[in-house]
Amino acid sequence: MILARVVGTVVATRKDPRLEGKKLLIIKPVSPEGKDEAGYVISVDTVGAGFRELVIAVAGSSARMADGCKDTPVDNSIVGIVDTVSLDDPPAAADKAPDKKKAR
Numbered sequence: 001m002i003l004a005r006v007v008g009t010v011v012a013t014r015k016d017p018r019l020e021g022k023k024l025l026i027i028k029p030v031s032p033e034g035k036d037e038a039g040y041v042i043s044v045d046t047v048g049a050g051f052r053e054l055v056i057a058v059a060g061s062s063a064r065m066a067d068g069c070k071d072t073p074v075d076n077s078i079v080g081i082v083d084t085v086s087l088d089d090p091p092a093a094a095d096k097a098p099d100k101k102k103a104r
Helices: none
Strands: 003-008 025-031 041-045 054-059 076-081
Touching: 003 041, 025 076, 041 054
Parallel strands: 041 076
Antiparallel strands: 003 025, 003 054, 025 041, 054 076
């Protein structure tokens, strides 16, 4: 599963008949802190997500297990709309790591 933000839509007038009636959204993976990560993914929306919403997406065989996707040629599905994200123990900041350079 990944956290992602909905950033766009895809309209395909010609597609596999099993994709008829499915909403295709472009999502951008984000970190738990909400910062954008590399790349974009086209995902089938199974929960009614909207533009700029934070979502949970699954890939591979899990995507085909999402509601309405059985026997459908999908590799990524949106399966949840996120209300909040909370980290119990945030990762240490990179600038606090000890400096490994030796003085010469």
